Amino acid sequence: MSQIKIVEFVRNIYQTNDFIPLHKPTFDGNEQKYVLETIKSTFVSSVGKFVDEFESKIEAYTGTEKAVATVNGTAALHAALYMAGVKPGDFVMTQALTFVATCNALHHMGAVPIFVDVSSVSLGLCPKAMDEFLTENAELTETGCVHKKTQRPIRAAVPMHTFGHPVELDELMTVCLKWHITLVEDAAESLGSFYKGKHTGTFGDFGAISFNGNKIITTGGGGMVLCKTRDTGKQTKHITTTAKVPHPYEFYHDEAGFNYRMPNLNAALGCAQIEVLEQYLAQKRVLADNYKLFFESSDFQFVQEPEYAKSNYWLNAVICPTPDARDELLKLTNEAGVMTRPIWQLMHRLPMFKDAPRGDLAQSEYIEAHLVNLPSTPVLRAS
Template sequence: MQPELFPALIQQVRAIYGDGFIPLHRPVFEGNERQYLVDCIDSNFVSSVGAKVTEFEERIAAFTGAKYAVATVNGTAALHVALQLAGVQRGDEVLSQALTFIATCNALTYAGAEPVFIDVDRDTLGLSPEALRRWLTANADVREGQAYNRTTGKRIAACVPMHTFGFPLRIAEVVAVCDEYGIPVVEDAAESLGSYVGSQHTGTFGKLATLSFNGNKVITTGGGGMIITDDEVLARRAKHLTTTAKVPHPYEFVHDEVGYNYRLPNLNAALGCAQMERLPEMLAIKAEVARRYADFFEGSGIRFVQPIEGTTANWWLNAIVLEDEAARDALLEYTNAQGVMTRPIWRLMSRLEMFKHCQHDGLENSHWLEARVVNLPSSVPDGAMAAFPHVAGGA
């Protein structure tokens, strides 16, 4: 992107979001959030027990098409427990991508596993099924239905692909490769609520998946996460583990294993219920924001990241791919100096001190993208749900 285009980009962003400081992504509370919070306070149920927790779980399950949803205090906690439910044990290896947010690898570490980093596809920014197959062919053996790393001798206990910025990766192909090796897939769908492959929601392809409702996500509970699955046994165990593994009883406190205090408080769930009521509108408006960006970059020589054919993105974070690292840095410096927040993609996990020793496949595409990707402001604009009723389905 030529520097002479920088002012035009600032003008485009301000045409969408107005004057003043423009954050990367901010929450929007234009529905029943305040009323539902008051209702919780009046009910005295403000912690991890309450009707809004159950309602929020039911709303997420219905929206995603998953049979079961279990709310947690954040997305990292959800992924930690999901890995345990998938059978990951201390000393195992888990296949994932180096191009991801730190929470993915943190959760693997909490579970006692070590990541093995597989490259991503440049178009989806997510785990590449071809790279996955190449690595497994070269490095894995199957014994008694389970995959083992023939170099380290360790069990390959799971695969955790991540739908980067809400753009669906080739998840069906990833699951198919993993099935050949007996490797369960735990989808990191933290960023992809409202994203689809065909008509199937992301997070419903693997054995389990996790969502995040951090303050910068499409919808927020302030902090929060969710485990989704079609397996009733896993869902029951998820709820048990996230509620300190307490055996149900009217008054006695008996715990039958080491559990976690990971349940979502009722107050946070109240926010989530109100946000879910407006989710279709927010997704429609975010798609309109993305369309305006796409029109701006048309013919510029700059790739505006789009979902691949047959998929639908939630447009959590809009992204562009610059010519090189120097162009990326010039744009970041200019836009942030102008009060328009942009950011680079995450530093690769394989370049962080605590994961430098981990195995990887060279990560050619991951390094290429790390040097070039920039995120643009992607919030629902102030008042947009009232200002764009034609976009939001007439709401």
């Protein structure tokens, strides 16, 4: 299949000769109404009705016990790791094939990532690779799981649901239970994705969602911590609100907290966006089905949701037959005004994480060399 045919197909999908972005926000609901209401109320910062309402709507949609709104997805993951007990010097297991924000949150905690391979089924953290690394390099002690060589704790595991495709959660939870490791889900990309009927981000003790401008719904900038219990949710809200103890007028803070609360202005946008989330999910599924059909008889492999999951298909992706074919596709499409992107460079290739421990990353390296993301803005029309 020629790259020119791919450009023609994408342009036919979007019915335009203009520049086609990878994923742009869509505002066709109550966004202006709610944002204007917020401005008129003057409650544009972290206090206001839309913050509470947006948290309640996310709780109802995901089935989490408590959702806590934050300024962005990185802040949500940072708060989740803090609540999970990750401390400076701890090791945290994660995937090298992820967006840098996953590892930035670990870095800000003073923790060190251990990189293991991803699964070909999900493109996310591979439970088998994780267990094999632990079997070879870790041991259980009275204080929990420790790294044999350094005797430092391996405190948590952070799988990322790549492009919205849920990881193999049952198997990962089994490995975490076996090794006494806390599961914290990076669900930044997977709002609207379900693993065996249950929403992503609700399996671990904590999950983190992003509402960046390129996500399936957006608050401009924003995130959400999904908490497994009401008590941990209450404490998460407390520490993300500068740990201020409620009082009519006194300022007393009982621990060093974070100023991570989502502004009411952003939450107003989120409340409008979540009203049309189901519509966006349906449109994205139509788009994914069209891509799947288009690539079916080619030597390009469209990335599909795992059999056990229902994905939001946040970003559509294709595995190219060779690295050269990947490079050609990226060059031709971008020159033609159709935005495509490679997957992220593996985290251990970045200077700040180059010395982090890692296992064999063969699958991650293959995906890095072959995958291309395709335009994924939801559209009503099927080709």
